[in-house]
Amino acid sequence: MTAARVRSGGRPTLEEVAARAGVGRGTASRVINGSPRVSAHTREAVEAAVAELGYVPNRAARALAGNRTDAIALVVPEPETRFFAEPYFSDIVRGVGAALADTDMQLLLTLVGSDRERRRLAQYLTAHRVDGVLLVSVHAGDPLPDLLEQLGMPAVMSGRRSASEPLASVDSDNFEGARAAVDHLISRGRRSIATITGRLDVYGARRRLDGYRKAVSAAGLGPDEQLIAPADFTEEGGAQAMRDLLARRPDVDAVFAASDVMAAGARQVLREAGRRIPDDVALIGFDDSAVARHMDPALTSVRQPIEEMGRTMARVLLQEIAGENQERPQIVLPTELIVRDSS
Amino acid sequence: MTAARVRSGGRPTLEEVAARAGVGRGTASRVINGSPRVSAHTREAVEAAVAELGYVPNRAARALAGNRTDAIALVVPEPETRFFAEPYFSDIVRGVGAALADTDMQLLLTLVGSDRERRRLAQYLTAHRVDGVLLVSVHAGDPLPDLLEQLGMPAVMSGRRSASEPLASVDSDNFEGARAAVDHLISRGRRSIATITGRLDVYGARRRLDGYRKAVSAAGLGPDEQLIAPADFTEEGGAQAMRDLLARRPDVDAVFAASDVMAAGARQVLREAGRRIPDDVALIGFDDSAVARHMDPALTSVRQPIEEMGRTMARVLLQEIAGENQERPQIVLPTELIVRDSS
């Protein structure tokens, strides 16, 4: 009693679809993968069989045979999740998800915190367990991008590490965003415009500072180094920077902070110093996060198109994987100044 | 000239590891999968070969042969991402990631927005492309949990749909959280304590209301229906509810809002009505989100152990997958009242 070749409970296989459609396995495969070398008639038959059987290709088999994975990894440095928590993370994810929706790429989420995890990730990548990698918030000294470059693994990062980035990247226009913010302060009649910078080993932070400088000097307010206070993107850092500014230049009448969180810190200090916002000192942040909307007064801020960055990153990565890109695209997306009550 | 069996550039395979260790493929497999039926000597030899060759198992082959995927999906309803954006999403992810770190389970992120995506997801699941599912913020009418139950697919959800949940679930103690908040208000001498509820088709929102009721009546302040204002978790909803409350019961001296965002809406209305916080009206929120910390005055709020919920969900799911659970665990994690300036 030879066991029947019919699969009892299991999911249907390609072979079964082919049998049902009265064609060979190879042909069925062609139809399913959209190869053009199939007659219309055959195609219809196979498609009907697929529908009737509710066939869904087995990903593992596909991956094994085709030597690819149909999966990409979104790599998030663990320490950052906290900072970027705000909308950032979920917006990126939403964008990426949207771009992947009509693909059958899977999105793998990879948090890397400890060195052990880093190593494991490197191993993962080396073992080619994903077709491509999305890198979020990469630091200057991060070895990962170089590893990817070396492995020839398609990758796209958000932001970049320097002006000349070997990997594909998608960034927001930090320079123009900062400039627009400062221009806005100038147009409101402010004259002693300070800035609180982010960690300057982050390229974006440097660009924001550049934008500030450009706007200030274009207005003939000369870049006054006393008005530039370095900080580290944290609330406490922003507060400290504000204290320094107030001590150095009590005449300051506007502050452009390179992040909303730092602006929140600055606000606190300004309050305690009895300066009214925006009457005495105008304040602008960067990121347009929840913090900005809920601050009192509501914070004017530079908004980055985070979700679109996510979408774009995914799109570019798919192109890289498909080998469609001659060279690594360096995409810069425009920012937008959201004017609220603080300026 | 028979092509050499040596793989030129590629990743090493099990077979190669076995050859190098001077054992058979089966034995090598046993070592790698931690089977006890291997002699210590052999084990060492294989482990050495693995290290030397930098062997990493091919996931696809494993999945294909073993009929499993070593992957779990985190399913996030798209419309929610926006609401839950705050820390919620990233905290859950961090928790899940942490619990998965020493496993070699992969985390698949699946956003489901459109019905088309829902269907595709159902197909995915039916095709057994993952070993288990993590469900975040499920609505009362969501068909997904039932589908999973039907398929016998291991699943864990955050929160639950009703008191009797067939699926495994991990929730925070909404009841006790709300009760603690209201008790705190009572201990501060408040007497006309109102509540702004979330959408009551969400189980958690109902539990928060129950907790409020319990605390109020325990204090002999009788549940006064006029002090209960239904809303929908949005800022505008919270504002509207607050207006209603003020109109109905101008004597209100405390408000417990079932979310920070609604509390933010309420705060706005209270301000406009000239009520000082906390002097005239004390205010408490729920979630302990960024909004709470940055509100002015800083908002007292009930904090949920989100990251731990993520960790627990993952842990429970792994157990479900391993078939270790007799019945579906219903885990409730404690909340904590974070007292700030608003109460």
Next chain:
DNA sequence: CCGTACGATGGGAGCGCTCCCAAAAATGAT
């Protein structure tokens, strides 16, 4: 010293698919 038993081991079969080659069918040119 031999039979028994059991742990350790090797390797065949097969998971479901893609790749690719050779065969079959259709098309066109003469």
Next chain:
DNA sequence: ATCATTTTTGGGAGCGCTCCCATCGTACGG
């Protein structure tokens, strides 16, 4: 109608692994 092409098609080989069974080796009891 014939032959050269081109298009379609079928199915073998093989991806790297797990499962499982037959075999081998060894320790032990009699």
